[in-house]
Structure formats: C-alpha cells, structure tokens
Amino acid sequence: MKRSERLVDMVKYLLARPHTLIALPFFADRYGAAKSSISEDLAILRQTLANDQNGILETVAGAAGGVRYIPFVGKKEATNYLHDLADRIEDPDRILPGNFVYLSDILGSPQDLQQIGQLIATKYAYSNVDYVMTIETKGIAIAQAVSRFLNVPFVMVRRRPKITEGSTISVNYVASSSERVEKMELAKRLLPEGSNVLIVDDFMKGGGTLTGMEELVKEFKGTVAGMCVLCETKYASQKVVDDYQSLIKITEVDRTKKLIKVRPGNFLEQTDFNRFPK
Amino acid sequence: MKRSERLVDMVKYLLARPHTLIALPFFADRYGAAKSSISEDLAILRQTLANDQNGILETVAGAAGGVRYIPFVGKKEATNYLHDLADRIEDPDRILPGNFVYLSDILGSPQDLQQIGQLIATKYAYSNVDYVMTIETKGIAIAQAVSRFLNVPFVMVRRRPKITEGSTISVNYVASSSERVEKMELAKRLLPEGSNVLIVDDFMKGGGTLTGMEELVKEFKGTVAGMCVLCETKYASQKVVDDYQSLIKITEVDRTKKLIKVRPGNFLEQTDFNRFPK
Structure with a gap:
C-alpha cells in the first residue's frame, strides 16, 4: 500500500x-x-x-x-467560533416568556455540537476524565458531544425516577430557576466508584443543579474533574459555585425591551491552548 | 504543500x-x-x-x-457489529424488574453510538432526510449519533411541556408499555413545515410512540423518511406499525428464569449495502 x-x-x-x-x-x-x-x-x-x-x-x-x-482546537478557532455563537444567540427573537432563552436549535445542530464538544474536550484533554455527567434533558446533547471527543462514556442524571435503569442513588438540591428543593438520581451501575467525572450542562443560572451533581459524584466516591456549561446567565443572588467554565455568557436579557446581550464566557481565558508541538 | x-x-x-x-x-x-x-x-x-x-x-x-x-458502512462490518452488540445485550444481568432491559451503558458509550449512528446513516444515506426526530429521553443519544453522520439537525419531542422552547404542537398517543393515552409535543420553531423526517428511538414494544411521532410529523405537514429503533422486543398484541427497522431484536426475556435471547433485527436484510464504487 x-x-x-x-x-x-x-x-x-x-x-x-x-x-x-x-x-x-x-x-x-x-x-x-x-x-x-x-x-x-x-x-x-x-x-x-x-x-x-x-x-x-x-x-x-x-x-x-x-x-x-x-x-x-487552537485559540484562534475557539475565539472565532465563540464570538460567532454569541452573535447568533444575541437575537431578541430568542427571548421567551419569563426571559428564558431559546437554544434548542443549537442543541440539535450537528455542526455546533461538534464545535462545542471539541472545545470542551480541549480544555479537559489532559484531565484524565473517566466519565462525563449531565442531567436530563438538554444537557444530554452537550455531554454526548464531549464524550465523543474525550472518548469516555457519559452518564445521565435523572430528575424523575425511571424503571428501566435499576437501583439508584439520589441527592436533593435547590434549583436556582425555581428556588425549590428537588431530587436528582443516578443509576448505580452506570458510574463505577472512584471515577473522575466531568460535569456538563446546557444552562446555568445560580449553579444549584451543578452543585447537586457535584454531591452526587461524592456519593459515588468520585472526584470532579471540572464543571462546564454552554451558557451562563446573570443571576440576582450569588452563584453557589465558582469553579466552573462557561462557553457563552448572557449578560442581559429583557423580553419587554427586546434586549439580549451575549458574549463568550470565561472559557477562553481559563483554557491552556499552548499544547501544540513546534 | x-x-x-x-x-x-x-x-x-x-x-x-x-x-x-x-x-x-x-x-x-x-x-x-x-x-x-x-x-x-x-x-x-x-x-x-x-x-x-x-x-x-x-x-x-x-x-x-x-x-x-x-x-x-459495508455489510460485513455492519453484520459483525450487530452480532457483537446482540451478544453483549444477551446478558441476564441486564434484565430489570418488569422484564425491562438495561441499555443505558450502550446509550452512553461513544464507540457504540458511533457505530449505531453510522449504521442508521448508511440505511438512510440517499433518503434526503432533512431532520432526525426522537422523543425524550433515551432516544436522544440515537438521534444525535445519526444527526452527526447525516449532518442534519435533530429535534426532540417532549413528553412533558417545557417553558424554554416556546409554543408547541401536540398529539395524543397510546404508549405500548403502559397502554395509557399520553401526550407528546414539539416546539413549533424547531421543525419547518414540509420537512422529510427520519424518526428514531432507543426501544420499541408495540410501536405506539413511533405512531405518535408519525402523527406529529403530519401535523407539521412533513413526510416520514423512515423509522428506526435500536432495539425492538416481542410484544403480546399486534404492533401498530410495520414499516420500521430495528438494529437489534430481543426475542425472549424472562427475569424469573434469567433468560434473555437477542439477535440482529430486520435492519441487515432491509438495507442496500451495494453502493460502493468498483
């Protein structure tokens, strides 16, 4: 040949x-x-x-x-992509009642998921991640995209008990969006004890859901390799986590004024892109 | 260069x-x-x-x-992979109470999802698919994997209304697992009218959920390019759909007897693999 x-x-x-x-x-x-x-x-x-x-x-x-x-991914490509993505999200037509932001098209786009997956896998390429974890439903697309490029399995935490996954371990958490105490659970046989887990999600407000997943990892005697979200948004109270990455940050959103301001999150500053051989 | x-x-x-x-x-x-x-x-x-x-x-x-x-994918690789997958599913430890079969590890494995995605994308490579559709939650991994290889977006049908997707269109359907009338819905802005839609899911019993998605596609004035599931299982009554593909077929499952029998589904016979140039 x-x-x-x-x-x-x-x-x-x-x-x-x-x-x-x-x-x-x-x-x-x-x-x-x-x-x-x-x-x-x-x-x-x-x-x-x-x-x-x-x-x-x-x-x-x-x-x-x-x-x-x-x-x-190199820094230039990462920067270009995140600015382009921020521009596309900064569209008043995306603002839903309650100032939620419509992102489902991005979470269903194979080209965006490929870029997002590669970016997050770049940041954690040398973090010895064993598993990627997310919570249903919209985080799944992000977790699967990252899982592909790190080539490790992803596990899905449930907000509602399911009968098709066997016995589970659960924790309580306070969801920042509702301020209510909720329950999340993970099937026991999905995550081996002592795993190093990268937590990802589509959206973060106060960080309550991320904190819940952190606790769940502890219940499985694991370690948290990092936490990364596609999109964070401003939050009136203090966020309950500080050590996280966001690809995109929504700094202002107001449906009545048709106003939305978006820029890249802290991901670019917090990632070491200088890994390429000379 | x-x-x-x-x-x-x-x-x-x-x-x-x-x-x-x-x-x-x-x-x-x-x-x-x-x-x-x-x-x-x-x-x-x-x-x-x-x-x-x-x-x-x-x-x-x-x-x-x-x-x-x-x-x-060529026929040989497809055949080898599906026999290997059937062997791995044919494991009595996978039988959960109620004779459900544990598949979450496969649905979180990047290597399996890559193979599954490529296989389904092979079958529908020349079907002019515009969108891949699935229903939350476990179908998402399959839809995303197929979406990657057909390079078209995937959309997620909801079993429960969500406030972060805007207005929706809903249909009722009879879930084969519960025999109850349920409701499923899809955000209006996710699927353009007149799209050619490939419907995928992780599991199929009687086909009630697939039928629901077929009706939803009609509500969006679209056409159904095909229906494909990872796993079908025997069903006491008659299935409500006949024109579907399954990668894997579970022919017997009995938790009390620790018995499970699995083989490749109808996918291999129903796919034209002779597309390679000489």
Whole structure:
C-alpha cells in the first residue's frame, strides 16, 4: 500500500478513536509496511495537525508505546467560533416568556455540537476524565458531544425516577430557576466508584443543579474533574459555585425591551491552548 | 504543500462535514495546488474508502460540482457489529424488574453510538432526510449519533411541556408499555413545515410512540423518511406499525428464569449495502 493510501486510512482510523493508544506494530501489520515507513507517515500526520492547530498526535515512546490522537482546537478557532455563537444567540427573537432563552436549535445542530464538544474536550484533554455527567434533558446533547471527543462514556442524571435503569442513588438540591428543593438520581451501575467525572450542562443560572451533581459524584466516591456549561446567565443572588467554565455568557436579557446581550464566557481565558508541538 | 499533507487535511476536513458538497476550487485554493493534483488526491481518497468499504466519496460533475463524503458502512462490518452488540445485550444481568432491559451503558458509550449512528446513516444515506426526530429521553443519544453522520439537525419531542422552547404542537398517543393515552409535543420553531423526517428511538414494544411521532410529523405537514429503533422486543398484541427497522431484536426475556435471547433485527436484510464504487 502506498503512503498516500496509508495516510487516508490512518487519519480515518485515529479520528474514530480519540485518546486511544495505538501501537506502531498495529499499523505496520495493517498496511504490511516497515515500522520506519509508519514512523514517517505519523510524522507527516503530526506536523499537518500542528500546522492547522487542530488536533494533536501524541507519541508515547518505549516498548508499550505508540501514538494517540487528541482532539484539540487552537485559540484562534475557539475565539472565532465563540464570538460567532454569541452573535447568533444575541437575537431578541430568542427571548421567551419569563426571559428564558431559546437554544434548542443549537442543541440539535450537528455542526455546533461538534464545535462545542471539541472545545470542551480541549480544555479537559489532559484531565484524565473517566466519565462525563449531565442531567436530563438538554444537557444530554452537550455531554454526548464531549464524550465523543474525550472518548469516555457519559452518564445521565435523572430528575424523575425511571424503571428501566435499576437501583439508584439520589441527592436533593435547590434549583436556582425555581428556588425549590428537588431530587436528582443516578443509576448505580452506570458510574463505577472512584471515577473522575466531568460535569456538563446546557444552562446555568445560580449553579444549584451543578452543585447537586457535584454531591452526587461524592456519593459515588468520585472526584470532579471540572464543571462546564454552554451558557451562563446573570443571576440576582450569588452563584453557589465558582469553579466552573462557561462557553457563552448572557449578560442581559429583557423580553419587554427586546434586549439580549451575549458574549463568550470565561472559557477562553481559563483554557491552556499552548499544547501544540513546534 | 505535499500530497501527503494535503490528504491528511482533506480527510479531516471531509469527515467533519458529511453529506456536504465541497467544490474542487475550494481545495485548490486551500492548498495552493492545481486542480489536476486535487483530482488525483480525491481519486486516491475515493479508492481507499471503497477498498475499506467504509465511506463513499461521491463526485458531482459540472460547473457547480465537487465532492461529497457519505458515511457508509459495508455489510460485513455492519453484520459483525450487530452480532457483537446482540451478544453483549444477551446478558441476564441486564434484565430489570418488569422484564425491562438495561441499555443505558450502550446509550452512553461513544464507540457504540458511533457505530449505531453510522449504521442508521448508511440505511438512510440517499433518503434526503432533512431532520432526525426522537422523543425524550433515551432516544436522544440515537438521534444525535445519526444527526452527526447525516449532518442534519435533530429535534426532540417532549413528553412533558417545557417553558424554554416556546409554543408547541401536540398529539395524543397510546404508549405500548403502559397502554395509557399520553401526550407528546414539539416546539413549533424547531421543525419547518414540509420537512422529510427520519424518526428514531432507543426501544420499541408495540410501536405506539413511533405512531405518535408519525402523527406529529403530519401535523407539521412533513413526510416520514423512515423509522428506526435500536432495539425492538416481542410484544403480546399486534404492533401498530410495520414499516420500521430495528438494529437489534430481543426475542425472549424472562427475569424469573434469567433468560434473555437477542439477535440482529430486520435492519441487515432491509438495507442496500451495494453502493460502493468498483
């Protein structure tokens, strides 16, 4: 097989398996090629990704070594995308009664979910995340998008008990939107004890729901790798969490005045984009 | 830029934009290469995908022409995956009280969702689908996975009214699991009138929920491109739909006897896999 054909297959193979170590002999066997040729192929791949600032090919040296594809977005692309997204959300037609903001189109768009997933997976690429967690319903799209690029499973916390998931562990929390005490629960067999969990959601007001998920992770004897939301909005009282990332921040929304102001959240400042090899 | 570098970038670019027509001059500009070189690159790409039976690069001739990447799985890979999945589901530990079957791990696995999404997108690759539709909650993972590979948006039907989606259209339906009349609804602005809609769900018993979604599509003056579920199960009464695909079929499940029998559904027979160029 020629180099050009090997490269086509290799890119496709690696992109379908992010964060997975692939041994060099595997590729050598797959293509019936010498290891030295495979090493040259991978060097081309590594350099092209670095030039594009879109993806990192990591080399792990040694007998148990190989390569690993890390989905990773450069700062320029991240900045452009988040400004474009903020502009699209800053549309008075999105303001619903009660000053809720319509985001369902974005949460159903494969191109947006691809970008959002890649961005969040960039921030947590080196955080050893075992599971992504979210709460039904709209957070699911975000969790699944991130899960794809970190290549770890996602688990869905329930607001209502379900009979199709077996026994559960539950916690109480105060939802910032309703100020009421609510209950959330997760099926026991979904999350192994001691997991490192990235919590994501579509929307955050006061942070009550995120806090609830943090407690749920503790009940499963796990650790929280981070918390990240697509969209945060201003909140009259103090937020109950402070260590979180937001991709987008809605700073003002008023349906009667048809006014909505949106800008990128704290994600851009809080992410280390300098990971590309020279 | 060398051919090998162009190919790496091209594969990555096309894989991120399935079903999208890319004009040849776009690539020629992007790489500062002659159109004849780009044509040769694309011929290599097309042939490698065809040899692997994993993906189709379609050429559209003429002034407005270009290429289009179609995610498409070969019959062998589809068959192997569905037999493997059936084997993993055929596990008595999955039987929950009430003879429900635990599938949440599969619905949260990025590798399974990638395979499931590609399979369903293969079946409907040439059906001109505008939107993928599902009903909350577990169908979402399937819809999002298919949406990624068909590169069209997905919409989520609600079982309970939500205040963050604006005005809705609702229908009544009889859920096969409870035999009760229920209500489902979809936000009006999510689905344009006259859309061609692919309906997907995680689980099907009698088909009542699918029928409800069919009626909802009619309320939006749309057409149904097809209906596909991850898993169908035997049902004592007659199913209310017949024109559907299932990836997996559970033929027997009995918690008291710790018995579960699973095999691939009708998907394999009903899909035309012979689309690869020679």
